[in-house]
Amino acid sequence: MPGPPPTPYLRVDLARLRRNVRRTAERAASGRVALRPHVKTHKSLQIARLQLSSGAVGITVATIGEAELFARHGCADVFIAHPLWVDERAAGRLRDLAETATVAIAVDSLVGAANAGHLLGGSAIEAVVEVDSGQHRSGADPGDAGAVALAAHRSGLSVRGVFTFPGHSYSPGAQVSSAQDESLALARARDAVAATGIEVRVVSGGSTPSLAASDTDVLTELRPGVYVFGDAQQWELGAMPRDDIALTCRATVVGHADGRLVIDCGSKVLGADRAPFSTGFGRLLDHPDARLTLLSEHRAVAFLPDADLPALGSELDVVPNHVCSAVNLVDEVWVQEAGSLRAWPVSARGLNS
Amino acid sequence: MPGPPPTPYLRVDLARLRRNVRRTAERAASGRVALRPHVKTHKSLQIARLQLSSGAVGITVATIGEAELFARHGCADVFIAHPLWVDERAAGRLRDLAETATVAIAVDSLVGAANAGHLLGGSAIEAVVEVDSGQHRSGADPGDAGAVALAAHRSGLSVRGVFTFPGHSYSPGAQVSSAQDESLALARARDAVAATGIEVRVVSGGSTPSLAASDTDVLTELRPGVYVFGDAQQWELGAMPRDDIALTCRATVVGHADGRLVIDCGSKVLGADRAPFSTGFGRLLDHPDARLTLLSEHRAVAFLPDADLPALGSELDVVPNHVCSAVNLVDEVWVQEAGSLRAWPVSARGLNS
Numbered sequence: 056m057p058g059p060p061p062t063p064y065l066r067v068d069l070a071r072l073r074r075n076v077r078r079t080a081e082r083a084a085s086g087r088v089a090l091r092p093h094v095k096t097h098k099s100l101q102i103a104r105l106q107l108s109s110g111a112v113g114i115t116v117a118t119i120g121e122a123e124l125f126a127r128h129g130c131a132d133v134f135i136a137h138p139l140w141v142d143e144r145a146a147g148r149l150r151d152l153a154e155t156a157t158v159a160i161a162v163d164s165l166v167g168a169a170n171a172g173h174l175l176g177g178s179a180i181e182a183v184v185e186v187d188s189g190q191h192r193s194g195a196d197p198g199d200a201g202a203v204a205l206a207a208h209r210s211g212l213s214v215r216g217v218f219t220f221p222g223h224s225y226s227p228g229a230q231v232s233s234a235q236d237e238s239l240a241l242a243r244a245r246d247a248v249a250a251t252g253i254e255v256r257v258v259s260g261g262s263t264p265s266l267a268a269s270d271t272d273v274l275t276e277l278r279p280g281v282y283v284f285g286d287a288q289q290w291e292l293g294a295m296p297r298d299d300i301a302l303t304c305r306a307t308v309v310g311h312a313d314g315r316l317v318i319d320c321g322s323k324v325l326g327a328d329r330a331p332f333s334t335g336f337g338r339l340l341d342h343p344d345a346r347l348t349l350l351s352e353h354r355a356v357a358f359l360p361d362a363d364l365p366a367l368g369s370e371l372d373v374v375p376n377h378v379c380s381a382v383n384l385v386d387e388v389w390v391q392e393a394g395s396l397r398a399w400p401v402s403a404r405g406l407n408s
Numbered sequence: 409m410p411g412p413p414p415t416p417y418l419r420v421d422l423a424r425l426r427r428n429v430r431r432t433a434e435r436a437a438s439g440r441v442a443l444r445p446h447v448k449t450h451k452s453l454q455i456a457r458l459q460l461s462s463g464a465v466g467i468t469v470a471t472i473g474e475a476e477l478f479a480r481h482g483c484a485d486v487f488i489a490h491p492l493w494v495d496e497r498a499a500g501r502l503r504d505l506a507e508t509a510t511v512a513i514a515v516d517s518l519v520g521a522a523n524a525g526h527l528l529g530g531s532a533i534e535a536v537v538e539v540d541s542g543q544h545r546s547g548a549d550p551g552d553a554g555a556v557a558l559a560a561h562r563s564g565l566s567v568r569g570v571f572t573f574p575g576h577s578y579s580p581g582a583q584v585s586s587a588q589d590e591s592l593a594l595a596r597a598r599d600a601v602a603a604t605g606i607e608v609r610v611v612s613g614g615s616t617p618s619l620a621a622s623d624t625d626v627l628t629e630l631r632p633g634v635y636v637f638g639d640a641q642q643w644e645l646g647a648m649p650r651d652d653i654a655l656t657c658r659a660t661v662v663g664h665a666d667g668r669l670v671i672d673c674g675s676k677v678l679g680a681d682r683a684p685f686s687t688g689f690g691r692l693l694d695h696p697d698a699r700l701t702l703l704s705e706h707r708a709v710a711f712l713p714d715a716d717l718p719a720l721g722s723e724l725d726v727v728p729n730h731v732c733s734a735v736n737l738v739d740e741v742w743v744q745e746a747g748s749l750r751a752w753p754v755s756a757r758g759l760n761s
Binding site (some may be wrong): 060061062063064095117118119137138139140142143163164166167170187191192193194195213222235247293308309310311312313314319320322323324327328329344349351352353354356367368377379380382383385386405407408 | 682
């Protein structure tokens, strides 16, 4: 076994990761819904294979580049879950992709659907209509889903169904209400599309915070991402307990200036995410009362109430606020299992296009 | 000339970059102080060479890994401006580094200085004492700088001088007062070290917001980083006007859902930084009244008051809040000059250790 790398580095507890993957697969199976995990969280071929071998029907990605990477390595069913503006170059890449994988893209407007159909119509690529269930990012009004689906259909795209991302689940106490919003929006969208005569084969939703409350009477597919690792956001939302957190940043204590704990990890390995509900810039796994109160690019500061400061040179486990950001900052994560430590590449890191 | 890459990508205006580099070099020269720019902002060999050929005396880096990369490519004088906990492995790397470059490290405590000296004493590596001038991250109390310097000296390290980072300059209206704090802290630290009989050869400070107010009667060296590119933070602090911003994220309009402008860049290319004073998650260069009001990993939302929405498929220049975070997310930046566009690698990306 090679020694661990110098801090800061991201370490994965493989037993917890496997348990998180298995539990969510079981939850989907017990609800009789398909699981199509979002791989933007881990960007790892190894973890995608774990998910697929545990019963996932395919994967969700954010970009064409992620789709290409995972398809090239055997993930045969990919859904790009953001409406794209398809130009000639994107159309060429999507057509190439569709030669080796089942590909679905998102549409959320009449113009976007017609444009995508103009360049991709007649291919095997399917369209899924995005609707807004309360996050107010992208997505059509659920009542307009039928018109968007018709625009896609008329321009030559096969319509698979409807989807939403209930991103407003990232707020304290919103887990159940956001899942209700999701269910209502998807049911309206499903009915609007069905009223046009287009068959709705998939009704897709899901986020890690709202997962437990997902309405599996309406949804046919779930697309959570963060559940594989957990993070301080999930911990603080109550969506995942501390003992389920499977990824931490190993950091070294480098200072005690004025009684502060100064550690050698910063926003360039943790990410700078701080949700309105976050109580700090990250947390310490073994000091639940502590918070990162200052975060610069390579240093974080914490105060440890009621505890002696860990010694200079000692190591700590830091829990990033948002694990998707942390993973996208490193070229590999270090996977620990029963005394072994090995590097898994973050193969899709930085594939933003 | 190859075509531009798909959006989102980071684009550098080379004329503005050169102007920023030249102006800051002139400012340092006119104040008769040395310029040792922090290369963590750009992580680029090309830009470091521009700075060195404009008169910089050496470079500042954040990590041993950054120092190794730049030294390997000809930057012969590096200062690692964070106190490290030096263990056997770090000591070996630093000794190797010192064979090809002039190397200085930071110390801010008696224990840290003695530890570094134990492993590096007698080498050519010099120590610079960090003091806290108001950011309250790392750094000794200025009054303790003499004791820290003595600890380094007695353990076999040559002491170069004292330094601080006035990070509290990142607050509206704090540019002058933070520079005053910096000057007072450094003068106290300088005098405390000199009182021990150790010669103080360098008194180093500087940040981009406080640069114009730096007290060059006390400081002998400036270490700004962000000035090469600028960003929305500098724009909002009034430290750099909009017309000096030399790096933007090119993004495509992908949605108009409910009257919103939805663009295809998110925190995975802009970074998630949002300072307490920031008015949004980023800005649009050509729409100064607009703000990014929602930022997810691959999408941002803006509202454009008093303007027609740019067409679906059109491109915009997005100004990241914190350019150091944005650059560290990509493998290359695209450098534009008089009709040419070429990629410069972000060679030190991800070198966190």
